[in-house]
Amino acid sequence: MSDSMEFLLFTKGTLFNWALAIFALGMLARLVEIFWLGRAPNYAEARAGQWGPGLRTVFTRSFADPGTFKRSGFDVLVGWVWHLGFIIVLFLFIPHIELIKSVFGVAWPGLPNPVIDAISALTLAGLVAALVHRLTHPVKKHLSDFEDYLTWAVTFLVVLTGYVAYHRLINPYPLALGLHILSVEIFLVVLPFTKLTHMFTAFIARWYNGAIFGRKGVQS
Amino acid sequence: MSELSLQRGIAALRAEIDAPVAAFFSSCVHCGLCAEACLFYQETRDPQYTPIKKLEPLRRVWQAEFTLFGRLKGLFGLNKKVTDELLAEWEPLLYDSCTMCARCSMVCPVGNDIQYMIRKTREGMAASGHVPEGLVTAAGRAVRTGSPMGLQWKTLQVQIDHVESSSGLTVPIDQKGVDYLVMLSSMEVINFPEYLEAITKIFDHAGVTWTLSTDCFEATNAGIQIGNKDIGRVLVQRIYDAAVKLKVKNVISPECGHAYTAVRWEGPNLIGKPYPFRVFHIIEVLDELRASGRIKTEGKEDDRLSMHDPCNLARKSGVIQQQRNLMDLVADNFVDLKEHGRYQWCCGAGGGVSSNERAAELKMTAFKRKKAQIEEVAPERMVTMCATCRTQLEEGLEEFNMDIPVVGLTEMIAEHLVDK
Numbered sequence: 001m002s003d004s005m006e007f008l009l010f011t012k013g014t015l016f017n018w019a020l021a022i023f024a025l026g027m028l029a030r031l032v033e034i035f036w037l038g039r040a041p042n043y044a045e046a047r048a049g050q051w052g053p054g055l056r057t058v059f060t061r062s063f064a065d066p067g068t069f070k071r072s073g074f075d076v077l078v079g080w081v082w083h084l085g086f087i088i089v090l091f092l093f094i095p096h097i098e099l100i101k102s103v104f105g106v107a108w109p110g111l112p113n114p115v116i117d118a119i120s121a122l123t124l125a126g127l128v129a130a131l132v133h134r135l136t137h138p139v140k141k142h143l144s145d146f147e148d149y150l151t152w153a154v155t156f157l158v159v160l161t162g163y164v165a166y167h168r169l170i171n172p173y174p175l176a177l178g179l180h181i182l183s184v185e186i187f188l189v190v191l192p193f194t195k196l197t198h199m200f201t202a203f204i205a206r207w208y209n210g211a212i213f214g215r216k217g218v219q220s
Numbered sequence: 221m222s223e224l225s226l227q228r229g230i231a232a233l234r235a236e237i238d239a240p241v242a243a244f245f246s247s248c249v250h251c252g253l254c255a256e257a258c259l260f261y262q263e264t265r266d267p268q269y270t271p272i273k274k275l276e277p278l279r280r281v282w283q284a285e286f287t288l289f290g291r292l293k294g295l296f297g298l299n300k301k302v303t304d305e306l307l308a309e310w311e312p313l314l315y316d317s318c319t320m321c322a323r324c325s326m327v328c329p330v331g332n333d334i335q336y337m338i339r340k341t342r343e344g345m346a347a348s349g350h351v352p353e354g355l356v357t358a359a360g361r362a363v364r365t366g367s368p369m370g371l372q373w374k375t376l377q378v379q380i381d382h383v384e385s386s387s388g389l390t391v392p393i394d395q396k397g398v399d400y401l402v403m404l405s406s407m408e409v410i411n412f413p414e415y416l417e418a419i420t421k422i423f424d425h426a427g428v429t430w431t432l433s434t435d436c437f438e439a440t441n442a443g444i445q446i447g448n449k450d451i452g453r454v455l456v457q458r459i460y461d462a463a464v465k466l467k468v469k470n471v472i473s474p475e476c477g478h479a480y481t482a483v484r485w486e487g488p489n490l491i492g493k494p495y496p497f498r499v500f501h502i503i504e505v506l507d508e509l510r511a512s513g514r515i516k517t518e519g520k521e522d523d524r525l526s527m528h529d530p531c532n533l534a535r536k537s538g539v540i541q542q543q544r545n546l547m548d549l550v551a552d553n554f555v556d557l558k559e560h561g562r563y564q565w566c567c568g569a570g571g572g573v574s575s576n577e578r579a580a581e582l583k584m585t586a587f588k589r590k591k592a593q594i595e596e597v598a599p600e601r602m603v604t605m606c607a608t609c610r611t612q613l614e615e616g617l618e619e620f621n622m623d624i625p626v627v628g629l630t631e632m633i634a635e636h637l638v639d640k
Contacts, residue, residue: 029288034242037286043488045498047538061331064253067559068327071256079251079329139252142267148250193289198330201246206331208240213325213333216485217538218562220326220333 004175011181019185026192027200034204046215053214054207060219061206078133082126085119086159092116093162113166120163127156147194154190157183221349226304229348233281233302236340244337245282247330248272254324254334259566259589260317260582271324271334274313277302278341304348311350314341316579319586321531321566335536342447351446352576359442359451366458368442368575369406373434376409380432383417389424391416394466395431400505401468401497402430403439403459403483405476408607415475415607418634419502425637426514430472433462439473441482445572449490456487463497470498472505475628477532477606478570484537501533502630503605507542510549517636520552526599527556527629528590528613529564530606543605546629550636551603557593565589569612587616594624602626 064076090096094110101107110116131152134140161180163169170176190196198205213220254271255261261269283290284299293299322335345351358368365372380391392398400423408415423430436458443451463471473480484499500508509515527547533539540561547554559565568586573579590613594602602617602624604610613626 026288030246033286033288034239034246037237037239037242039238039240040489043492043494044485045488045494057331061329064329065327065563067563068253068256072253075251075253134250137252138265139255139261139267139270140250143250143252143270143273145250151249195246195249198247198249201243202330204243205240205247208243209325209328209331209333212240212336216536218535218540220562 002172002174004172004178008174008178008181011178011185015185016181019188023188023191026189027197030192030197031200031204034201042215047217048214050211050215053219054209054211057210057214057220058203058206061209075133078126078129082123082130085123085126086155088119089116089123089159089162117163117166120159120166123159124156124163127152127159131156150190151194151196154183154187155196158187221304221307225347225349226302226307229277229307229344229350230281230302232347233278233341233344234285236278236343237282237286240333241278241282241337241340242286244330244332244334245275245279246287248332249330251329254328254332257324257327259319259321259323259568259586263585263588264582268313269317271318271338272328272332274310274318275334275337275341277307277310277344278337280306281344307345307348307350311345311352312578314338314345315352315355315572315576316582317586318571319531319566319568319573320571322535323531323563323566326535326562339444339447343449344447346447352572352578354576354578355442355446355572358572358575359446359448362438362440362442363451363454366436367406367438368440369410371406371409371438373437376404376432376437379409379413379416382413383420387417387420389420391420392429392431394434395429397467398429398431399469400428400430401463401466401471402432402474403471403479404432404437404474405440405479405607406438407440407611408474408476409437411611412475412607412628412631414631415628418628418631421634421637422506422509422515422630425516425640426509428509428514431466431468433466435465436462439479439483440476441479441486442572442575443490444482444486445478445575452482452486453490456483456490459483459487460491460495463495468497470500470505471495473499473501475502475605475607475610475630477530477536477609481532481536501537501539501605503533503542503546504539506630506633507545510545515549515633516638517549517633518638519636520550521601521632522552523600524553524555524598525551525601525603526594526597527554527560528567528602528604528609529560530604530609531564531566531570533605534560534564535562543629546633547603550632555597555599558596559593565593567609567612567616569608574608574612583612584616584619587612587619591616591620591622594622599624603629603632605629 092111093116097110161183165176165180280302325333325335361370362368441455480501568583
């Protein structure tokens, strides 16, 4: 068996199991360490319930208010482009669906490969734009630390190696695919210990935001 | 400050961390959109005013002590520490350049309620002794005298005498069992005495039973602004005791935004139990009287009027439509500012900034956001319903030579009452 095939099998096998385990346990720990803190009882008379407004904010906070869009249109659009692109490619690329089917037994229709290809390219462009913006915008420069660049890099690598493997830009193919899987594993391992957790916790944060404001009669 | 003060501060920060705080910090991706929602950043373009960055002391405690990775890093001494120098550096960011207006909380794409965390971080700042002098003085006076401005009942009594002689009505004092206990703010008593006369006339007109209390007339809460729950509790307890003693059904917060959020939302949690009475902002009461047909008005203002929504009343308490209903009652030519209601812009003086002399210049710079909003719709007069906002609007408009008078909504309603 060639070295590249061995590498692929290693990334698909042992390494993937380890990465998945670290991701699952790490993320579980993160969620537990959030929820075990709880909230103090609130004795103020509520104007409205919390669940409805909380769930509404989980959805509505995906869209910027007109004033924010006017002031930060580039940020909002670039964020949308690459987040949406990432999600589409993750869940609607046919080989990804096949993988999900083999693990969870559920499947859904995918998008044609050329469409996925174009979206991947757009996602990469969006991520590059986001990086340039981070390096040049005064507020982002002020806020950014090592973790911001690390999380950008591991995200970018996942999409880039996927794009490279699809276009056979590295040979042999098992090596290219192995690199893609390896980058996914790095992403999974890094996720619970960095701000990549926002993939899950942002929905919790939005719910709390909506619930806190909703209780006071404000749809946030 | 001493090591003990620092440890007290860190302990206070630790005590403030709850599930929402952990969810918020876990979710921040440093996108910086909160800066665009902050009037201090908007008007200075200085990145240090980015709201999420103002929470660095609280974030460090959360990361070091409430995350698995932080605890692991702690074993190797790799966590960034909260130091006295850090707190000293952050004091102006948390007090001078934040009015706790919560606009950033409304805009953050991951849903971080940043204002919720600013309020909590101030607890640590106060406990460690890093609070602007003006706020410390105001809080001390509030505890000692009952008023952050040191106002005594005898001064209010003079105002009451004026109101009674000019209106021919009686201002009820210490009346038991009435519908409403009316609270005031010292700034209102001193700067806008017309408010007391207005509610005296309106309540007489609507047949509302009400009273002032000689035990407690001040509704503002310097403890909340400074970030000290003990002081906050003492001040709320006074209102609670006065209301219970007089057996009133409701307490009315005056035309003051933060007093309302202090009594309405934080108060019960500060004293650790629900109230046996309800709390309303005066605007809510007036709109209820309007809706039930108990306020009859005649004539309308015909000049171009616009309105400033106090953050504490609108975005932080959901009172948004009521003031517009009341404007419709008395104004023919009302135009809203473009971003209003829950997306309105702060006047720049709330959250204790107006009591903080060090922040005076920055406060006026931040006002330029409101100035720009006002210029967009070019009203002849502005209407608002918070004494602090009103003072800031008046001072700001004066500073920028804009000849736009500012009026309180309650007094405007009183001017249009049908004679009995």
